Amino acid sequence: MTRAIDLKELEKKAWTSIFEDGIADIGLGLLLTVATICQIFNESSLYLYSLFIVPALFIIIAKRYITAPRMGVVKFSRERTRKRLGLY
Numbered sequence: 001m002t003r004a005i006d007l008k009e010l011e012k013k014a015w016t017s018i019f020e021d022g023i024a025d026i027g028l029g030l031l032l033t034v035a036t037i038c039q040i041f042n043e044s045s046l047y048l049y050s051l052f053i054v055p056a057l058f059i060i061i062a063k064r065y066i067t068a069p070r071m072g073v074v075k076f077s078r079e080r081t082r083k084r085l086g087l088y
Contacts, residue, residue: 011077017071018067018071021063021066021067021071023058023059023062023063023066023067024059026058026062027055027056027058027059027062028055030054030055030058031052031055034048034051034052034054034055037051038051
């Protein structure tokens with residue numbers, strides 16, 4: 001009656017659920033908002049370029065303090081880690 005645990009399928013579900021929280025979508029929206037602000041205030045855009053740090057910081061902080069405590073932390077296999085880093 002017990003089911004065999006398929007580790008690869010479980011790892012695949014965990015990998016895809018990382019991107020289902022919508023944090024990346026909000027970060028992309030913030031990036032587009034900052035780009036629009038830089039286009040509107042064209043004369044002082046050199047000072048506004050530092051605002052491009054805000055979406056990146058938002059994504060990092062939100063993943064660490066919102067998503068990770070709710071989902072938990074997963075250590076992926078070496079094969080999945082290599083694929084993620086593009087080292088094949």
